[in-house]
Amino acid sequence: MASLFPDIKHQHRNCIESAISRAFRLAEDNGKKFGANQVRVLEALLQDHKAVSAYDIVDRINDTGKRLQAVQVYRALDSLMELGLVHRVQSANAYIACTIEDECRNPQLLFCSSCKRVAELASESISALISKTAKQSHFKLEQGLVELVGLCPDCVDA
Numbered sequence: 001m002a003s004l005f006p007d008i009k010h011q012h013r014n015c016i017e018s019a020i021s022r023a024f025r026l027a028e029d030n031g032k033k034f035g036a037n038q039v040r041v042l043e044a045l046l047q048d049h050k051a052v053s054a055y056d057i058v059d060r061i062n063d064t065g066k067r068l069q070a071v072q073v074y075r076a077l078d079s080l081m082e083l084g085l086v087h088r089v090q091s092a093n094a095y096i097a098c099t100i101e102d103e104c105r106n107p108q109l110l111f112c113s114s115c116k117r118v119a120e121l122a123s124e125s126i127s128a129l130i131s132k133t134a135k136q137s138h139f140k141l142e143q144g145l146v147e148l149v150g151l152c153p154d155c156v157d158a
């Protein structure tokens with residue numbers, strides 16, 4: 001199996017384009033209007049595959065021109081997370097734009113503690129096992145996202 005982490009030399013433009021077009025499609029399917037702030041926050045996150053803090057998102061946006069306040073960034077992040085287009089990376093206190101093609105609610109995130117890149121695994125069997133275990137334990141699952149912390153292939157070899 002190939003690494004879930006994209007090759008250093010991959011065409012990142014393709015990642016951006018597919019994530020943006022999927023975002024518009026998903027928003028429409030969910031009857032949500034996709035506002036300019038959401039697009040800007042998503043684009044700021046899509047600059048690379050690293051987890052980005054809300055503070056750094058504000059910086060990235062403000063570097064590009066028309067400024068956004070932190071509160072606007074948080075609001076946009078909330079609505080993007082609601083649609084499964086952005087995930088929160090707890091260990092990094094940061095966010096990542098989703099790169100999975102389909103609807104993505106409870107992925108498994110692979111967070112590299114060295115370069116801060118995040119890869120996503122959306123294994124249905126892992127999600128199903130979590131739901132089943134929660135149910136058996138009478139645990140009302142609110143968020144089944146799993147976060148794995150480690151080193152990506154590039155950092156392991158470094």
Ligand SMILES: [Zn+2]
Nearest residue numbers: 006011012015
């Ligand atoms: Zn990419």
Ligand SMILES: [Zn+2]
Nearest residue numbers: 098100104107
């Ligand atoms: Zn995802």
Ligand SMILES: [Zn+2]
Nearest residue numbers: 112115152155
């Ligand atoms: Zn790494």
